[in-house]
Amino acid sequence: xxxxxxxxxxxxxxxxxxxxxxxxxxxxxxxxxxxxxxxxxxxxxxxxxxxxxxxxxxxxxxxxxxxxxxxxxxxxxxxxxxxxxxxxxxxxxxxxxxxxxxxxxxxxxxxxxxxxxxxxxxxxxxxxxxxxxxxxxxxxxxxxxxxxxxxxxxxxxxxxxxxxxxxxxxxxxxxxxxxxxxxxxxxxxxxxxxxxxxxxxxxxxxxxxxxxxxxxxxxxxxxxxxxxxxxxxxxxxxxxxxxxxxxxxxxxxxxxxxxxxxxxxxxxxxxxxxxxxxxxxxxxxxxxxxxxxxxxxxxxxxxxxxxxxxxxxxxxxxxxxxxxxxxxxxxxxxxxxxxxxx
Amino acid sequence: xxxxxxxxxxxxxxxxxxxxxxxxxxxxxxxxxxxxxxxxxxxxxxxxxxxxxxxxxxxxxxxxxxxxxxxxxxxxxxxxxxxxxxxxxxxxxxxxxxxxxxxxxxxxxxxxxxxxxxxxxxxxxxxxxxxxxxxxxxxxxxxxxxxxxxxxxxxxxxxxxxxxxxxxxxxxxxxxxxxxxxxxxxxxxxxxxxxxxxxxxxxxxxxxxxxxxxxxxxxxxxxxxxxxxxxxxxxxxxxxxxxxxxxxxxxxxxxxxxxxxxxxxxxxxxxxxxxxxxxxxxxxxxxxxxxxxxxxxxxxxxxxxxxxxxxxxxxxxxxxxxxxxxxxxxxxxxxxxxxxxx
DNA sequence: GGCCCTCACTCAACCGGTTAAGCACCACGT
DNA sequence: ACGTGGTGCTTAACCGGTTGAGTGAGGGCC
Numbered sequence: 001x002x003x004x005x006x007x008x009x010x011x012x013x014x015x016x017x018x019x020x021x022x023x024x025x026x027x028x029x030x031x032x033x034x035x036x037x038x039x040x041x042x043x044x045x046x047x048x049x050x051x052x053x054x055x056x057x058x059x060x061x062x063x064x065x066x067x068x069x070x071x072x073x074x075x076x077x078x079x080x081x082x083x084x085x086x087x088x089x090x091x092x093x094x095x096x097x098x099x100x101x102x103x104x105x106x107x108x109x110x111x112x113x114x115x116x117x118x119x120x121x122x123x124x125x126x127x128x129x130x131x132x133x134x135x136x137x138x139x140x141x142x143x144x145x146x147x148x149x150x151x152x153x154x155x156x157x158x159x160x161x162x163x164x165x166x167x168x169x170x171x172x173x174x175x176x177x178x179x180x181x182x183x184x185x186x187x188x189x190x191x192x193x194x195x196x197x198x199x200x201x202x203x204x205x206x207x208x209x210x211x212x213x214x215x216x217x218x219x220x221x222x223x224x225x226x227x228x229x230x231x232x233x234x235x236x237x238x239x240x241x242x243x244x245x246x247x248x249x250x251x252x253x254x255x256x257x258x259x260x261x262x263x264x265x266x267x268x269x270x271x272x273x274x275x276x277x278x279x280x281x282x283x284x285x286x287x288x289x290x291x292x293x294x295x296x297x298x299x300x301x302x303x304x305x306x307x308x309x310x311x312x313x314x315x316x317x318x319x320x321x322x323x324x325x326x327x328x329x330x331x332x333x334x335x336x337x338x339x340x341x342x
Numbered sequence: 343x344x345x346x347x348x349x350x351x352x353x354x355x356x357x358x359x360x361x362x363x364x365x366x367x368x369x370x371x372x373x374x375x376x377x378x379x380x381x382x383x384x385x386x387x388x389x390x391x392x393x394x395x396x397x398x399x400x401x402x403x404x405x406x407x408x409x410x411x412x413x414x415x416x417x418x419x420x421x422x423x424x425x426x427x428x429x430x431x432x433x434x435x436x437x438x439x440x441x442x443x444x445x446x447x448x449x450x451x452x453x454x455x456x457x458x459x460x461x462x463x464x465x466x467x468x469x470x471x472x473x474x475x476x477x478x479x480x481x482x483x484x485x486x487x488x489x490x491x492x493x494x495x496x497x498x499x500x501x502x503x504x505x506x507x508x509x510x511x512x513x514x515x516x517x518x519x520x521x522x523x524x525x526x527x528x529x530x531x532x533x534x535x536x537x538x539x540x541x542x543x544x545x546x547x548x549x550x551x552x553x554x555x556x557x558x559x560x561x562x563x564x565x566x567x568x569x570x571x572x573x574x575x576x577x578x579x580x581x582x583x584x585x586x587x588x589x590x591x592x593x594x595x596x597x598x599x600x601x602x603x604x605x606x607x608x609x610x611x612x613x614x615x616x617x618x619x620x621x622x623x624x625x626x627x628x629x630x631x632x633x634x635x636x637x638x639x640x641x642x643x644x645x646x647x648x649x650x651x652x653x654x655x656x657x658x659x660x661x662x663x664x665x666x667x668x669x670x671x672x673x674x675x676x677x678x679x680x681x682x683x684x
Numbered sequence: 685g686g687c688c689c690t691c692a693c694t695c696a697a698c699c700g701g702t703t704a705a706g707c708a709c710c711a712c713g714t
Numbered sequence: 715a716c717g718t719g720g721t722g723c724t725t726a727a728c729c730g731g732t733t734g735a736g737t738g739a740g741g742g743c744c
Contacts (some may be wrong), residue, residue: 003624024700028722035720062400062401062729092451093719125394125395127399229707232632268635288603292611293606355730365694365732366733406699407733686743692738692739694735696733701729702727707725712718
């Protein structure tokens, strides 16, 4: 196809030779450092362009000990990941910030936390990443101690009660849950249930506790809170159990949108009309919530923006050694067609 | 918190000193190369473990000019990505193979193909990746020429008619579409429509052509094939248009599952019962198809396995310079509750 | 005992950049 | 005329591994 041979590997030396300067000068030019005449700078760039040269990043990070990648390990069953619009949106938010700094994202799916701890350790010790973003905190999460011991820059996505002293960003789940329960109560619901996620996940525990507190505060019946695995099938099973019980709830709050969609279909299958017989409220508003019939009311937040904030926080940590922990805007209730008076 | 100071950076020299050998010996040990007594090997590993050493990958790839990462750039509107279970499943399949070789995945979301071409060029020239996985081929895709000119190892996901001479893996969309149309026709449908994806995408064009051919072959009315952007809203809009037309179709084939879900809800909104009044058939069977009511019949395939195959193919290219192009198993029709006689 | 081999390991150059130190040159002030 | 300061560039050491050539000890064989 192409007439020229294998593209000869061109190094900084070739560029220097062609521009008639030393390696050092080329390095100065490509790192926008002062100490070069504009004319020389231009000549160097021209030479580099003509030769199609780009600095070897391994060599650069070896000598300057700066790294141009950050890590993100996700620990969820692969089967579920595809279905969690949340992660892709989150990643795209991270990317939008990383790209500006021409920094790469190292993504890895791990089976369990031990594997993640080992991975973070390898990443850090082998200087593959400058720092990491940690998500899905458990109570007593081993990663807190691990990255602490390593002295590894990291930003945690989760409530400070879960993330130890790590710089953290979190959504105020408790407030949002309370708001959701109050909204449903205001509509007249007295029996409200909550379909939560995996119990080990820290934010699930927080939401469960907030739900219980809100229900008690409003003097409602303490509704059941089945714990599930976040999958649609889990949501369907939990919904069937709730609707088959003697004290059938008139409203259900789901911990993600997939489960809410499943709940909607279970309601249809059982001949219940939504929202007349049953109100459904989803978490993690994605486009999916607008595609069902009726559309799903949801607690929506800007996941893309959240990812971007997290990435920015990580850069702050890399630059200054630490970053302020703070909540991101609380998910806002977006009423649609799936909620109404009982 | 911790009493010890900043973790001193430990290098191969420290390990060598502690094990009482030279740097070279440590290198041999850590690359499982012959020429070391077992006792020495053990001593070296022990020393490394005690010091918590892991080889600096930048240094390693600099001197050995081997790279431990592969690239994947995805070019879709961020808004859509979250909703495409396909990608996360695909990525998890890739990961499952990469992890075995302790190879990392460099993921990047790009806005357009020009940006991707530039990115691949940077990745390759700066030796950040050993090779790349290319997806979402357009007709006359500029990436074919670009990676060709760079001499960059790559595996393409797409039909050979789209991917030039690149080693490719693809799903046989044409056969699957034909099978889907024949199935609907066998149920008695005479007016079948197809809601396709973005027209520029190569596999959309292939599916469109196959659909038209299948319809003609069966002597059916040439149904309309609206082109959309793959999003649920696009699917809803297209479905509304189809159902409002004079010659309303009795069956619709969708190019992904999100659009089919949207179609289902449009049917409900228009008072049509599925499958009595209208049959719906989805592509890209994800768990979502089993969560709706009625459940969605779909063309299902093993996306995770596909990702794994692609990663394996890339390793073959890296090892041998090329790999055999071949189709992966054709998506199989999985009838569920959304299809039936008209 | 001398010769040759193999085994186990060391040595030093090298990968392709970065960077601190050094140097030549010129302008300027006195 | 001479120091002084700044600009613009070069030089060489260095980052932390890998690798091929080199070395010395020990064993087998005649």
